[in-house]
Amino acid sequence: MKKFLNIMLLIIVFTSCKSSEKKDDPTLRLKYINTKYMFTLQFPEKWISYMDFEMTEIIDPQIVVPVIYFALPTRSREWQPINVPSGFADLFHVRIFTKEQWVLFNERYKGTDEIKLNDRFPGEEKNFVYMIRYSNSIPVDLYLHMTESDSITNTFRILKKN
Numbered sequence: 741m742k743k744f745l746n747i748m749l750l751i752i753v754f755t756s757c758k759s760s761e762k763k764d765d766p767t768l769r770l771k772y773i774n775t776k777y778m779f780t781l782q783f784p785e786k787w788i789s790y791m792d793f794e795m796t797e798i799i800d801p802q803i804v805v806p807v808i809y810f811a812l813p814t815r816s817r818e819w820q821p822i823n824v825p826s827g828f829a830d831l832f833h834v835r836i837f838t839k840e841q842w843v844l845f846n847e848r849y850k851g852t853d854e855i856k857l858n859d860r861f862p863g864e865e866k867n868f869v870y871m872i873r874y875s876n877s878i879p880v881d882l883y884l885h886m887t888e889s890d891s892i893t894n895t896f897r898i899l900k901k902n
Contacts (some may be wrong), residue, residue, distance in 0.1 A: 782895035809833040816879035835871040842869040864894040
């Protein structure tokens with residue numbers, strides 16, 4: 741009986757180790773998939789410690805949009821983040837507009853400072869219009885990561901609904 745229990749214990753240990761290998765692989769998070777807003781991004785290995793934070797941005801009372809901030813931890817003690825938790829700096833973010841919000845946004849803000857020259861509009865799908873905005877300032881220790889932001893946002897893809 742004791743031998744049987746030992747064998748069962750070994751089987752359980754090996755099965756749990758085997759199944760957790762893929763699930764715990766940190767490189768899997770380099771392919772960011774957002775099924776709520778239907779888009780993906782691909783991050784380089786240097787960005788393995790990135791975090792995404794979903795917030796709500798009030799552009800004006802009629803235009804309140806979800807925003808996904810992509811941030812990295814910073815070692816800068818002087819850095820004061822505005823939209824992400826302390827210890828992080830966002831390097832770019834994705835605004836997600838409904839079609840109605842997008843029409844209203846364009847009517848009100850086209851030709852103003854609210855739409856910046858380096859803002860990107862990677863596309864739209866049935867329900868959403870996407871806008872990518874890069875951060876205006878970042879801590880010095882993340883400067884090299886910021887140079888990769890453009891290549892990351894170039895991987896933006898809209899997911900197809902089944």
